[in-house]
Amino acid sequence: MLEFFFKKERQLESLIYSYLENLGMIQKHFVKAMNICLKEGVSDDFCFLMDQTHRFESRADDLRDEINELMYSRALIPESREDVMALLERVDEIPRSFEHVLNIILTEKIALPDFLVLDVQELIRISIESCDLMAKQIDVMIKKREGIRALMSTIDQNESHCDHIERRIIVKLFESDLEPFLKMQLKELVIVLGEISDQVDRVSKRVNIMAMKRRV
Amino acid sequence: MLSLLGGIFLGWSLGANDAGNAFGSAVASKMLRFWTAAILAAAFVILGAIMEGRAGIDTLQGLTTLTLKKATVASVAAALTVTAMTLLGLPVSTSQAAVGAILGIGFLNRQVDLNGLSKVVVCWIGTPVGGLVIAIMVYMLLSAAINRMRIDLFRTDILLRIFLIAAGSYAAYALGANNVANVTAVFVGAGHISALTATLIGGLSIALGILTFSRSVMETVGRKLVRLDPFSALVVVLAEAITVHFFTFVGVPVSTSQAVIGAVLGVGIIKGAKTVSRRTLSSILIGWILTPAAACIIAIVLYVVIHLKYFSEF
Numbered sequence: 184m185l186e187f188f189f190k191k192e193r194q195l196e197s198l199i200y201s202y203l204e205n206l207g208m209i210q211k212h213f214v215k216a217m218n219i220c221l222k223e224g225v226s227d228d229f230c231f232l233m234d235q236t237h238r239f240e241s242r243a244d245d246l247r248d249e250i251n252e253l254m255y256s257r258a259l260i261p262e263s264r265e266d267v268m269a270l271l272e273r274v275d276e277i278p279r280s281f282e283h284v285l286n287i288i289l290t291e292k293i294a295l296p297d298f299l300v301l302d303v304q305e306l307i308r309i310s311i312e313s314c315d316l317m318a319k320q321i322d323v324m325i326k327k328r329e330g331i332r333a334l335m336s337t338i339d340q341n342e343s344h345c346d347h348i349e350r351r352i353i354v355k356l357f358e359s360d361l362e363p364f365l366k367m368q369l370k371e372l373v374i375v376l377g378e379i380s381d382q383v384d385r386v387s388k389r390v391n392i393m394a395m396k397r398r399v
Numbered sequence: 400m401l402s403l404l405g406g407i408f409l410g411w412s413l414g415a416n417d418a419g420n421a422f423g424s425a426v427a428s429k430m431l432r433f434w435t436a437a438i439l440a441a442a443f444v445i446l447g448a449i450m451e452g453r454a455g456i457d458t459l460q461g462l463t464t465l466t467l468k469k470a471t472v473a474s475v476a477a478a479l480t481v482t483a484m485t486l487l488g489l490p491v492s493t494s495q496a497a498v499g500a501i502l503g504i505g506f507l508n509r510q511v512d513l514n515g516l517s518k519v520v521v522c523w524i525g526t527p528v529g530g531l532v533i534a535i536m537v538y539m540l541l542s543a544a545i546n547r548m549r550i551d552l553f554r555t556d557i558l559l560r561i562f563l564i565a566a567g568s569y570a571a572y573a574l575g576a577n578n579v580a581n582v583t584a585v586f587v588g589a590g591h592i593s594a595l596t597a598t599l600i601g602g603l604s605i606a607l608g609i610l611t612f613s614r615s616v617m618e619t620v621g622r623k624l625v626r627l628d629p630f631s632a633l634v635v636v637l638a639e640a641i642t643v644h645f646f647t648f649v650g651v652p653v654s655t656s657q658a659v660i661g662a663v664l665g666v667g668i669i670k671g672a673k674t675v676s677r678r679t680l681s682s683i684l685i686g687w688i689l690t691p692a693a694a695c696i697i698a699i700v701l702y703v704v705i706h707l708k709y710f711s712e713f
Contacts, residue, residue, distance in 0.1 A: 189560075325552045397555070
């Protein structure tokens with residue numbers, strides 16, 4: 184009965200889950216592209232995966248526009264509407280960062296030196312783990328289940344861990360014999376990579392606030 | 400019929416001013432379109448007036464004996480008081496204005512039912528206090544129920560919206576049932592119309608006020624309530640409706656705005672936040688004293704004026 188009267192809300196719920204699923208696809212293609220880059224540098228496979236990442240990132244923008252349009256047509260109560268819009272705006276920065284990293288690699292033709300590969304792999308692994316936890320946290324918040332704070336705390340720990348790795352990479356980088364220009368290029372790449380876990384952390388804190396606001 | 404115009408005007412201004420307490424939060428937060436809210440409010444006000452408006456009419460007509468002329472003076476005096484105080488930006492309650500005007504005529508008659516009056520005054524004080532207590536109870540009950548249900552974000556939103564519309568409709572019903580006496584009780588007391596006709600005319604005039612002039616008040620009052628979170632706004636509307644409905648059973652017309660202030664204060668107590676300013680609280684005190692006093696004086700002055708030589712044909 185309720186479903187009939189409030190189909191906009193149901194539609195919105197399905198769009199938000201599609202958005203999260205799409206975010207998962209962006210992550211998947213980003214990881215694959217980075218693995219290829221770490222193994223063989225910029226190649227055709229890398230370019231293909233970068234295109235795929237871009238395709239899913241565009242799809243994320245479309246989904247977000249669709250969600251916003253639906254909310255402007257009075258789906259949800261105004262407070263939730265505002266919260267969901269602000270949340271998606273924050274989440275949307277993450278796929279943009281994925282694309283940005285790949286763009287830097289492609290346009291600047293960056294090849295990561297061997298002594299950084301393991302650290303960069305770890306940085307990517309933990310960042311992606313945080314993204315997965317964030318998607319889970321959003322699901323928990325929507326379903327009003329327990330565990331939001333625990334997820335926030337893990338994401339926060341991951342963020343600190345990523346900061347340590349980022350610093351470690353930069354120190355290694357500047358202790359190396361690489362060309363100063365290359366050092367600057369790689370530093371920029373590492374900072375953008377490190378930014379992913381910061382963005383996830385900000386989203387996670389926002390989700391926690393949304394959940395607290397809804398506690399009556 | 401002309402003599403009823405004062406009452407109809409009073410009903411119209413009551414509808415324009417008080418519908419905001421029922422549907423303000425839903426309209427201001429854009430959960431409900433104004434016209435949907437106005438039509439729902441008008442329908443439920445008429446329903447409430449016809450179904451349960453009788454008790455208040457009995458109480459008000461019992462305060463003093465009225466002729467048609469005196470009833471018309473009382474009704475015009477109440478309407479003038481409400482209009483003047485609204486224009487001056489002073490807090491005003493239609494119920495208190497109506498009672499004040501009836502008392503003015505009663506003083507001229509030297510016949511006031513003090514028992515009836517004390518019942519009315521106790522209910523006036525009881526309105527914000529009742530709003531406060533009921534809001535605390537409703538908040539605790541509803542929050543316990545919602546927390547136990549563990550429903551998702553989207554379904555909670557759907558439920559909140561449905562509850563807010565239902566609570567608004569109930570508040571409109573309570574407004575009609577409780578406040579219709581302010582509009583036409585004096586004419587029943589004067590034997591001019593039957594109680595059923597009085598509830599019908601009263602309900603229709605309040606509904607007319609809602610449909611023609613309540614939009615801006617609904618949005619202004621609503622914006623104040625929307626500053627609360629949606630759940631608290633729902634509690635406030637529901638507590639106001641229950642309080643006003645309770646006083647309908649007692650048979651005393653009360654101020655819906657004062658019930659709302661009490662309820663907002665109750666929510667503040669539960670949440671440990673200051674939700675009502677001292678100024679708002681003092682407006683209740685001023686309302687208790689100033690509104691009936693002003694209406695009483697205006698009724699006396701009007702009555703004296705129409706008995707001057709040149710108006711004695713009235």
